[in-house]
Amino acid sequence: MNELVSIIVPVYNSQDFISRCLESLVRQSYSSIEILVIDDGSTDNSKNIIKKYLEKYKNIFYFYKENGGQASARNLGIDLSKGDYICFVDSDDIISLDFCKLMVEKAIKESADIVSCNIMEEIGDIKIIHSYKTKSNSKREFMIKLNSPCNLLIKKNIFKNSIIKFPIGYIFEDIAIIPALVLLANNVAHVDQPLYVYIRREDSTTGSKVFIKKHLDIIKAIDHLVNLFTQIDKKNEYYDEIEYIVVRRLLISGGMRLAKTKDGKQYLNLIANYMDKFPNWIQNQYVKSNLTKMQKIAGRLIYKRHFYIIYCLNRINSLFKKYI
The missing domain is CATH 3.90.550.10 (Spore Coat Polysaccharide Biosynthesis Protein SpsA; Chain A)
Structure with missing residues (x-):
């Protein structure tokens, strides 16, 4: 060897x-x-x-x-x-x-x-x-x-x-x-x-405007991924997998992190708008089997633009922390 x-x-x-x-x-x-x-x-x-x-x-x-x-x-x-x-x-x-x-x-x-x-x-x-x-x-x-x-x-x-x-x-x-x-x-x-x-080192920029804008690079990354699968001619065949990655990384992980910040609302709206490209995400097989109930609730709240509810929940306690 x-x-x-x-x-x-x-x-x-x-x-x-x-x-x-x-x-x-x-x-x-x-x-x-x-x-x-x-x-x-x-x-x-x-x-x-x-x-x-x-x-x-x-x-x-x-x-x-x-x-x-x-x-x-x-x-x-x-x-x-x-x-x-x-x-x-x-x-x-x-x-x-x-x-x-x-x-x-x-x-x-x-x-x-x-x-x-x-x-x-x-x-x-x-x-x-x-x-x-x-x-x-x-x-x-x-x-x-x-x-x-x-x-x-x-x-x-x-x-x-x-x-x-x-x-x-x-x-x-x-x-x-x-x-x-x-x-x-x-x-x-x-x-x-x-x-x-x-x-993991503590990042002092977490929660800052710089951090928020950088976090939205996920959208650029996802667009790049979709383009790669399109070029390889496998987008339709692996649509469920791509959709789940979008939900897990952008809507849930990215969305919940932005929801913890005071300035996150306008950026959460960009995420929600992007998710309009995947209107049936809640029916995704991987979403059904891999996400917790609380993650699905959080995703729905962001997708429906109920940003203030998410922010208040995060302010009250770290309810979602163990699910993200």
Whole structure:
């Protein structure tokens, strides 16, 4: 088993946590790896810290580019990679020492082009495991379940032989391409272990106008996803999956976050207007089976433009917090 894995690490002003990230990569139990560190125009001490690792490890490669965002850094990493498989690690996260070994083993055993694993989320001293295990290894289940490229091992040929790239210019670019990547995979598989560790840092911009406007990038991401499926001529065949992604990520997750802010009303109206493209969403098979009763109520309230009720409920208590 000597398939080369390219680990792509976008870096932007990561001096406080890049060492921890790189330590988890250089200590992998799987030896056939290359680590591509893409510096997206950092202005702090990140480069000097990375330089120490370059001097010590021959399989680490450093590339500097002008700031263009995480998507552009990931795309450059894909272009520069030489691996049979690609995985993405954010510079403030870490991976299990057996991440590459177990993921490659599963890929070979199941002849899978995409392998996922569970995620361990760390919030201070609190640790939460997010499971991405599906009832079956069907691509339709993977499409609606996965929401990050970071807990995936992806066959490079999927990128090489397709039109798929991370869209540049807005956040939530993951939503825009992961379902399309799954669609193009010959087979998918899952390792039921938390091999990726996501370190959540408090975001001081949450609730601000900047945060609100950025959160509406979900709409741009969804449009990109719909366009990809249209180009591949699979939009109608996977309409239910696309619709559910819109409901879960835009109406429920995005809508509820915006509903907690004082300035969210005008943006909630944009979400409700967008949902008019999916007037029968409440009848979606995945909505019926996967969303809780409270999520469905919240979605209906936003869709019907009852924004003040949602805001008041959030002000009274965190009723919806455990459902989102």
